[in-house]
Amino acid sequence: MRGVLDYVPGNTILHRLDPRTKLLISLMICIAAFISDSEIFLLGLLALNLLFAFIGGVTAQALRMLKGLSKACVFMFILQVLFIQQGEPYFSFIGIHITDYGVRTAYMVILRLLDATLPLSLMLTVTRLTDLSNALVVHWHLPYQYAFTVTTALHFIPVFFNDMQAITEAQIARGVSLDTRNPIKKIKLMIPMSVPLLVSSVKKTEQEAIAVELRGFNLRTRASTYKVPHMHAADAAALLLGAVLIAAAVLLNR
Amino acid sequence: MIRFDDVSFGYNDKGGTVQHISFTLKKACITAIIGANGAGKSTVSKLMRGLIRPSSGRVFLEEQDMAGMKVSQLAARIGFLFQNPDRQICKNTVREELLFSLQFTVPDRDRQAACCEEVLAALCLNPDDDPMVLSRGERQRVAMATAMVHKPELLILDEPTTGLDYRECTEIMDYVRSLNRNGTTVAMVCHDMEIVQDYADEVLVMSAGRLIASGSTAAVFRNREILDAASLLPPQIVDLSLRLGEGYENISDVDGMAKAIAGKGAKA
């Protein structure tokens, strides 16, 4: 999943939308996905997501996301099919029925999972995190300390990921058999490894805090934002689309 | 010991971090890998250890292709010291740290303990210390110990002296030299040309992902073209010997230089 959620620079209509719009429409698509019980509607949403990815020039990222999610999907599908016992069985073994109802429910759950995870992750690939937090601070009066904390935390994820990889390498080099195929053995060996990761993370966080403090983080008395995002006609259209999607989801359920 | 056969490797799809590297690491020698930052020295050292696999070409350990070997099992044959010792440290005492290394390669408890004691003594470490509260130089020695408990035939060091003071630096390097005298082959990435001059028999010179020269330390340091291409400066004593010219150009240690100068003075 590495690099999948990173910002992809560009100047498409999606890149130019107001960050607030992008956040709202992603949430609206999620809501619509959860409300709807219609297979066609959910498939339509999936297509819409992919269309958005295409417009934003992030099709490759979207496909990689789908690939990453497919493992979770298979797992969910098997779990649902095994646990849902109502409905007409297709076939049965050792007392477990694989039913038409179970398969259908599992299928819908997966569609919904995809429809709900794609929009927010795609949004991150066409929106700079700083622009997003900026918009929230300027327009929605989110305290900038919180906004800063959230963006910094997200920035740290790839850093930690790199650290983890370097530590794994170092441990393999000294003979710890982390390159084993046995997942249980591997997890057991990972536990002591979290120590160096924790140490390096705490050190990094502390250094970052000091650096930020030295640059006058708490001295700010007024908003000093350079870029102020504004809503345009395209934003209104996008929000309208979101509202229509939710309305359609409600209406199709009846 | 290790042979690279036209090895290339890239960290991402862009590729080309190191390209078309071929060399043979001489047995029982200390070989230094030198070059500017980002030249690909660490990448080559990881390729030697099998931590990353070449995208093309092959790496051989004693004429066996490393592609088929289990990397963690190789710890018994190849030791590796990272630039940052903290990545290797994860236990509460130095002894536990060493035993943790050993449990995968040495099944027998008594032999484990014996191996530990030997390395602890050689590196002057206290087995009951908490590695996390030791100084940078001491942690470096702990990390070195975690590699050396396996008694590997080959030891790879990635900038073993960076961040150490002069005394810590000579302690580590003297230990490396003593291992080498007992037959361990050593490959080390090093930024300090004086240390390379003092300790290395052979050097590999890298620049922008390519191996641009290799040979004996004395020969390479006397070749201006190579050093310029790799943005390196020769050690001071070599620089001096080259500037003095006739009669002096092959001297590469302070004692020899002092003797030569005294000899010339007496003649004059």
Ligand SMILES: Nc1ncnc2c1ncn2[C@@H]1O[C@H](COP(=O)(O)OP(=O)(O)O)[C@@H](O)[C@H]1O
């Ligand atoms: N884990 C990594 N992922 C991507 N690129 C890397 C990674 N490690 C090193 N590089 C890149 O590979 C090149 C060579 O790095 P490295 O072998 O560490 O150089 P050196 O040790 O000679 O300073 C550098 O340009 C560096 O940015």
Ligand SMILES: [Mg+2]
């Ligand atoms: Mg390096």
